[in-house]
Amino acid sequence: MASDSSSASEQLVLSADPKHPANLICELCRGFYRLGWVTGTGGGTSIRHHDHIYIAPSGVQKEMMVPTDMFVMDFHSKEYLRKPQALKPSACTPLFLAAFTKRGAGCCIHTHSQWAVLITLLVERESGPDACFEIEQMEMIKGIPKGPGKQGALSYFDRLRIPIIENTAQEEDLTEALEQAMDNYPDTYAVLVRRHGIYTWGDNVHKAKTQCECLDYLFQVAVEMKKLGLPWTNASLADGL
């Protein structure tokens, strides 16, 4: 028979509500797997719901997870309220926390999308704070908010900028560069990681998912444009690129 503490722990993740974060993370990751975003155990999703942060385990097939696999952390103390035995929390945890603490996000999605990876290889600018993907005059730009504290979304004529940071051997070692990119690009809702993927966040699950889908669409179009010799911005057009 389960002890009181283990049943209290289970109650943090067991719910018949499909919108409960522990259910949503499993459902979202199954969808992201079909898009090729979280294959081979890579990538993942974390949700903040009030004072609780829901985190997937590390190194597991993200499309096979069940709600009882989820870790639950207290947002304020950063202590684990729930730690499934024999599992470790995702190595992405400090990066997800950066989105929750620095940006007030409600959901952060990490993908290994091949389109995101290819974009980081196609952006020719050197590494450093100036490395960013830029595109304008694309309808899907309108799916990205203007910035934290700003009303509305980018317009068709606005230029979308997504910073790129360099990959590291260990996922958690990306944290400092990700936080620096957030500071350097105060309006951004995403950071690309060269030869690795992307971190995207939003105020809630619906917004984070929408933004991640719009960005991935733009990355795919941009890769195809590059192959056709088409410029991503009007400035590139003027440069004759």
Ligand SMILES: CSC[C@@H](O)[C@@H](O)C(=O)COP(=O)(O)O
């Ligand atoms: C294919 S292993 C990929 C991992 O090292 C990492 O990049 C990743 O995104 C997932 O880390 P995880 O700790 O399994 O949640």
Ligand SMILES: [Zn+2]
């Ligand atoms: Zn990763």
